[in-house]
Amino acid sequence: MNAPVLVTLFALPLILFPATQSDETQWEQRARAIPDTTRIRADVEHLSAVPHLAGTPGSKQAADWILAQLREYGLDAKIETFEALLPTPQTRILEMTAPTQFKAKLQEPAVSIDPSTSNPDIIPPYNAYSGDGDVTAPLVYANYGLPADYDTLKEKGIDVRGKIVIVRYGGSFRGVKPRVAYEHGAVGCIIYSDPRDDGYFQGDGFPKGPYRPADGVQRGSVLDLGVQPGDPLSPGWASEPGSKRLALAEATTIQQIPVLPISYADATPLLSALDGPVAPEAWRGALPFTYHLGPAAMVHLKVTMNNATRPLYNVIARIPGSEFPDEWVLYGNHHDAWVDGADDPISSAGPLLESARALAELSRQGWKPKRTILFAFWDAEEFGLIGSTEWMEKHSDELNRKLAVYINADTSGKGVLDAGGSPALEDTVREIARDVKDPVSGKSVLDTYLAKVAKNAPTKPAEFHLSPLGSGSDFTPFLQHLGVASLNLGFETESGGGVYHSAYDDFYWYSHFEDTDFIYGRALAQLNATILMRLADAPVLPFTFSQFATSVTTYLDEIARLGNAKTGNATKLNLDAVRHANTQVAQAAAELAKAYARAQGKLSTARPAQLTAINRLFIDSERDLTLDPGLPGRPWYRHRIYAPGRYTGYAVKTLPGIREALEANKQEEAAEQAKQVAQVLQTLAAHLNQAAKLLGKL
Ligand SMILES: [Zn+2]
Numbered sequence: 296m297n298a299p300v301l302v303t304l305f306a307l308p309l310i311l312f313p314a315t316q317s318d319e320t321q322w323e324q325r326a327r328a329i330p331d332t333t334r335i336r337a338d339v340e341h342l343s344a345v346p347h348l349a350g351t352p353g354s355k356q357a358a359d360w361i362l363a364q365l366r367e368y369g370l371d372a373k374i375e376t377f378e379a380l381l382p383t384p385q386t387r388i389l390e391m392t393a394p395t396q397f398k399a400k401l402q403e404p405a406v407s408i409d410p411s412t413s414n415p416d417i418i419p420p421y422n423a424y425s426g427d428g429d430v431t432a433p434l435v436y437a438n439y440g441l442p443a444d445y446d447t448l449k450e451k452g453i454d455v456r457g458k459i460v461i462v463r464y465g466g467s468f469r470g471v472k473p474r475v476a477y478e479h480g481a482v483g484c485i486i487y488s489d490p491r492d493d494g495y496f497q498g499d500g501f502p503k504g505p506y507r508p509a510d511g512v513q514r515g516s517v518l519d520l521g522v523q524p525g526d527p528l529s530p531g532w533a534s535e536p537g538s539k540r541l542a543l544a545e546a547t548t549i550q551q552i553p554v555l556p557i558s559y560a561d562a563t564p565l566l567s568a569l570d571g572p573v574a575p576e577a578w579r580g581a582l583p584f585t586y587h588l589g590p591a592a593m594v595h596l597k598v599t600m601n602n603a604t605r606p607l608y609n610v611i612a613r614i615p616g617s618e619f620p621d622e623w624v625l626y627g628n629h630h631d632a633w634v635d636g637a638d639d640p641i642s643s644a645g646p647l648l649e650s651a652r653a654l655a656e657l658s659r660q661g662w663k664p665k666r667t668i669l670f671a672f673w674d675a676e677e678f679g680l681i682g683s684t685e686w687m688e689k690h691s692d693e694l695n696r697k698l699a700v701y702i703n704a705d706t707s708g709k710g711v712l713d714a715g716g717s718p719a720l721e722d723t724v725r726e727i728a729r730d731v732k733d734p735v736s737g738k739s740v741l742d743t744y745l746a747k748v749a750k751n752a753p754t755k756p757a758e759f760h761l762s763p764l765g766s767g768s769d770f771t772p773f774l775q776h777l778g779v780a781s782l783n784l785g786f787e788t789e790s791g792g793g794v795y796h797s798a799y800d801d802f803y804w805y806s807h808f809e810d811t812d813f814i815y816g817r818a819l820a821q822l823n824a825t826i827l828m829r830l831a832d833a834p835v836l837p838f839t840f841s842q843f844a845t846s847v848t849t850y851l852d853e854i855a856r857l858g859n860a861k862t863g864n865a866t867k868l869n870l871d872a873v874r875h876a877n878t879q880v881a882q883a884a885a886e887l888a889k890a891y892a893r894a895q896g897k898l899s900t901a902r903p904a905q906l907t908a909i910n911r912l913f914i915d916s917e918r919d920l921t922l923d924p925g926l927p928g929r930p931w932y933r934h935r936i937y938a939p940g941r942y943t944g945y946a947v948k949t950l951p952g953i954r955e956a957l958e959a960n961k962q963e964e965a966a967e968q969a970k971q972v973a974q975v976l977q978t979l980a981a982h983l984n985q986a987a988k989l990l991g992k993l
Contacts, residue, residue, distance in 0.1 A: 350605030439466030456480030468944020525684030629676030765947030
């Protein structure tokens with residue numbers, strides 16, 4: 296979560312449905328009564344019963360089953376097929392040849408109490424988009440494998456050129472680790488889960504507890520997501536059967552060196568064989584020996600991939616809008632998983648099915664959404680947001696015109712709402728979180744959230760805020776490429792990610808250790824069904840903009856301090872123009888809020904064309920924040936306010952163009968990026984002023 300912003304400027308109460316409010320409220324209540332824990336449990340159990348990795352028959356079966364469910368609910372649904380490079384492992388060898396002999400197991404043993412862990416279709420642990428390679432070299436421990444870790448190694452006199460590095464999971468998206476290793480001259484990269492971050496240091500390992508057991512391995516893609524997600528052989532266009540494809544050697548988002556993920560059982564002999572300097576204190580994990588940096592042990596690493604292009608299956612359903620059919624609201628969740636994926640992603644795909652069933656049922660009872668509602672179950676998210684990205688690329692012209700909001704879910708636990716997204720949607724999500732019951736406390740989901748905020752920061756006023764979105768799930772193509780206002784919603788996971796991307800993320804684990812009676816799954820279905828309804832039915836899209844300007848002020852203050860930290864002086868970068876443009880946004884947002892409040896009584900009688908003109912400006916408000924070409928070195932990322940960090944991967948960088956230029960001490964680039972941010976803010980301010988004027992004319 297970002298630092299809470301304390302002052303909400305110009306906030307006015309939102310009254311969304313003056314004339315039809317009670318009707319709408321009644322429909323929403325009816326929708327929330329439909330999602331059912333027994334059904335969610337059954338859906339999660341069915342979809343996580345067997346492995347369903349993208350590109351395998353299991354994934355096709357999952358897509359077909361979801362399609363059948365949606366049609367049974369009465370929805371208009373279809374499968375859209377794409378294809379992509381979806382590598383599977385061919386050879387995986389990791390052995391130590393000196394000072395002692397050791398051969399890594401590279402397997403996750405079955406657990407007798409949980410029969411699905413013995414399924415022969417479980418893909419062995421690997422990192423998709425690893426380079427092929429067969430290397431024997433000394434081993435060096437490089438902590439999390441972040442750029443700063445290599446600076447530390449250099450200070451200690453350790454050169455990783457020609458070496459194999461072993462790094463631990465955490466601190467960055469895994470795809471960043473082998474790329475940074477390669478940039479520093481390493482010839483191979485081993486990524487392991489240290490029990491300090493992910494294992495017995497946190498709590499009991501599976502099956503006694505929910506945490507990562509000694510042999511548990513985190514699979515995962517090492518696609519260079521910070522440059523661009525999607526199929527690496529069709530960057531920028533939809534990869535359909537017969538479409539143009541790059542040769543493997545031309546792909547820029549796959550790794551150059553072999554990469555392999557391992558368990559802490561396999562990492563222990565390797566790390567304990569290292570000598571050389573003792574690792575800095577912050578680098579030490581929870582394994583029972585003194586951590587050294589190396590180089591010492593000789594290690595042989597061989598990885599080859601079966602680089603096949605395979606089909607993937609997105610399932611799309613729709614409820615057509617009655618008044619504004621060309622304004623769309625889309626709710627998506629991926630269906631593919633590394634293994635059974637009861638937690639990631641089925642724990643939130645089950646609730647999505649229930650949201651869809653609720654709205655289908657409501658349609659039968661006579662409810663007609665004003666806007667078109669779409670449901671999407673994406674394939675191949677785990678390989679690099681591929682199903683959603685290829686679909687976005689295929690439909691980009693239409694989505695650019697029509698898609699008002701994208702709502703994402705991907706993995707959900709229990710307890711406290713975990714909400715990220717565009718500030719324009721913050722007021723709406725807050726209101727709806729107040730309308731949905733927390734199934735344990737009986738108070739609202741919002742109350743539970745605020746109680747946690749108050750507990751964590753007792754001296755500050757407890758407020759609800761959406762955290763800014765980085766990457767790591769399917770909102771990225773919509774938010775950061777197209778510029779569509781987006782949300783990512785779920786309940787927090789309490790297990791520390793103990794079985795994340797392992798064979799132990801299955802129905803047994805989820806139903807014993809997470810949302811065991813699926814009551815938070817039901818709350819998620821209720822929350823997202825309500826959000827869809829309110830977004831689909833409000834005469835004017837319920838977007839508000841004062842929080843956005845407040846957030847940008849916070850980001851600018853952070854950047855000013857970042858300059859201080861780098862140079863010891865105030866940054867030379869002049870941010871006046873950006874601050875001025877942001878003040879214009881704040882003023883326009885305030886005018887708009889007043890105009891919106893004044894227009895409340897007139898919305899239900901306004902002509903559709905008048906409302907369409909206002910909604911067009913609202914839909915464009917997030918597009919306004921994008922600019923071509925995108926960020927330096929990664930033009931696919933067009934959003935000027937939010938991007939995943941180039942060297943962090945999943946974690947967000949706000950005002951990424953300015954921030955990353957300053958971090959790299961590129962002053963001219965930072966100044967150019969600041970100019971571009973000022974430009975997008977001016978465009979937004981102008982559109983908000985225009986919207987206020989149109990509201991005034993109603
Ligand atoms: Zn996921």
